[in-house]
Amino acid sequence: xxxxxxxxxxxTTTRAVRRRLDLTRPVPLELVRxxxxxxxxxxxxxxxxxxxxxxxxxxxxxxxxxxxxxxQFARYAGSRGFAGRLFADRPERAQVQQRVGDSxxxxxxxxxxxxxxxxxxxxxxxxxxxxxxxxxxGSLLPAVWSYMLAARARGLGTAWTSLHLGAEAEVAGILxxxxxxxxxxxxxxxxxxxxxxxxxxxxxxDTVLHLDRW
Ligand SMILES: Cc1cc2nc3c(=O)[nH]c(=O)nc-3n(C[C@H](O)[C@H](O)[C@H](O)COP(=O)(O)O)c2cc1C
Numbered sequence: 001x002x003x004x005x006x007x008x009x010x011x012t013t014t015r016a017v018r019r020r021l022d023l024t025r026p027v028p029l030e031l032v033r034x035x036x037x038x039x040x041x042x043x044x045x046x047x048x049x050x051x052x053x054x055x056x057x058x059x060x061x062x063x064x065x066x067x068x069x070x071x072q073f074a075r076y077a078g079s080r081g082f083a084g085r086l087f088a089d090r091p092e093r094a095q096v097q098q099r100v101g102d103s104x105x106x107x108x109x110x111x112x113x114x115x116x117x118x119x120x121x122x123x124x125x126x127x128x129x130x131x132x133x134x135x136x137x138g139s140l141l142p143a144v145w146s147y148m149l150a151a152r153a154r155g156l157g158t159a160w161t162s163l164h165l166g167a168e169a170e171v172a173g174i175l176x177x178x179x180x181x182x183x184x185x186x187x188x189x190x191x192x193x194x195x196x197x198x199x200x201x202x203x204x205x206d207t208v209l210h211l212d213r214w
């Protein structure tokens with residue numbers, strides 16, 4: 001069963017869900033599998049499909065990932081790039097950023113309690129290639145977004161996260177990843193509280209659109 005959303009409604013209301021993740025309601029593995037089946041329809045270079053999906057539901061494993069994430073979040077929160085500190089010179093945008101920062105801080109505390117943590121990976125069989133990695137990550141990240149869209153369509157909330165990558169080797173140890181398998185994201189997944197989601201404020205298209213040349 002999916003929600004009655006038009007394609008544009010789905011695409012414009014798949015938000016980073018953090019505080020509204022329902023930590024108390026179990027998520028059936030079958031529902032996660034459905035979302036992943038959708039994700040596997042995404043494109044990949046040469047159709048190689050070198051992706052792997054770690055779905056973590058075990059409380060001990062989630063707690064271990066939660067501790068890593070908490071420590072990485074603390075480092076990030078103290079950095080200049082912290083979402084809550086960006087665009088301080090533009091009051092309207094700073095207000096949005098403040099909300100993002102507060103919401104991210106909540107997840108920093110609670111990630112290990114989210115019922116399902118999905119870690120999408122790409123297998124290269126060796127170290128990450130030097131040079132432009134767009135081809136590599138382009139063969140994983142569209143599928144991750146498809147997973148998140150499929151989840152939204154099924155009443156699940158998700159948030160794209162990457163802070164754990166600051167401790168990538170430690171996370172690889174927790175998950176038992178073999179050498180040559182690289183993590184692309186960590187996607188907490190849960191049912192959400194409240195009714196629905198709205199499109200978010202974004203910078204106007206004309207500030208980033210270039211016709212024919214820059
Ligand atoms: C590559 C990438 C990495 C991100 N990493 C994190 C993260 O580590 N933690 C987090 O809480 N949100 C993370 N986000 C979520 C962004 O903060 C979120 O997409 C952005 O604020 C827009 O949210 P909205 O669509 O709800 O407006 C990440 C998003 C992307 C695309």
